[in-house]
Amino acid sequence: MHKIDRYDLKILRILSEDGRITKSALAEAINLSVTPAWERVRKLEAAGLVRGYRALIDxxxxxxxxxxxxxxxxxxxxxxxMRRFEQRFAEAPEVAFCYATGGGVDYIAMIRARDIDHYQRFIDALLLEDLGIERYYTYIVTKTVKTAEDLPPADAYE
Known part of the structure; x- marks a missing residue:
C-alpha cells in the first residue's frame, strides 16, 4: 500500500460524503487534474481503503x-x-450493528424490529438457542440525535 498523504485523506473524506461525485468534481475539490485524482482513487480501492459504494436508504x-x-x-x-455468539449475531438480519466491548458488558448491539413484541420474540429465540447469554439489558431508542453514517473520524477533516 502506498503512503497516504493529504490528497488521499481528502479523497477518502469526499467519497465518504458523496460516493457518486464525478471524476472532474473530485479532481477540482482536491486541486488535482482528473487523471491523477482518479488514479489515486483506484489505488485507494486496490488497497482496500475504499470498500465499496452504496446508497444510504431511509x-x-x-x-x-x-x-x-x-x-x-x-x-x-x-x-x-464468543465465536458462536458473534457468528449468530453477524447473521441475524435484525442486528444493525454489534460491538464487542471491554468493561461491564461483553456486547452492545442495535436491533431493528417491527415493534417491541418482535424484538422480544427475537431475544426469546436467542435465549432458547443456548448462545451462552447470561443477562441482557434493553434500551428503547426514543429519538435519534446523531448517526455516523460511516463518516471518517474528526481528525480526517484537518
Whole structure:
C-alpha cells in the first residue's frame, strides 16, 4: 500500500460524503487534474481503503421500525462461546450493528424490529438457542440525535 498523504485523506473524506461525485468534481475539490485524482482513487480501492459504494436508504420512511439497544453479557468467555455468539449475531438480519466491548458488558448491539413484541420474540429465540447469554439489558431508542453514517473520524477533516 502506498503512503497516504493529504490528497488521499481528502479523497477518502469526499467519497465518504458523496460516493457518486464525478471524476472532474473530485479532481477540482482536491486541486488535482482528473487523471491523477482518479488514479489515486483506484489505488485507494486496490488497497482496500475504499470498500465499496452504496446508497444510504431511509428504511424508517418506508417501514415502521423500533430501534432497540441491548447490552449482553455471556455466562462464559471461552473463544468457542464468543465465536458462536458473534457468528449468530453477524447473521441475524435484525442486528444493525454489534460491538464487542471491554468493561461491564461483553456486547452492545442495535436491533431493528417491527415493534417491541418482535424484538422480544427475537431475544426469546436467542435465549432458547443456548448462545451462552447470561443477562441482557434493553434500551428503547426514543429519538435519534446523531448517526455516523460511516463518516471518517474528526481528525480526517484537518
Amino acid at each position: 428504511w424508517g420512511a418506508l417501514f415502521r421500525t423500533q430501534q432497540v439497544l441491548v447490552e449482553i453479557s455471556l455466562a462464559r468467555h471461552t473463544a468457542q462461546d
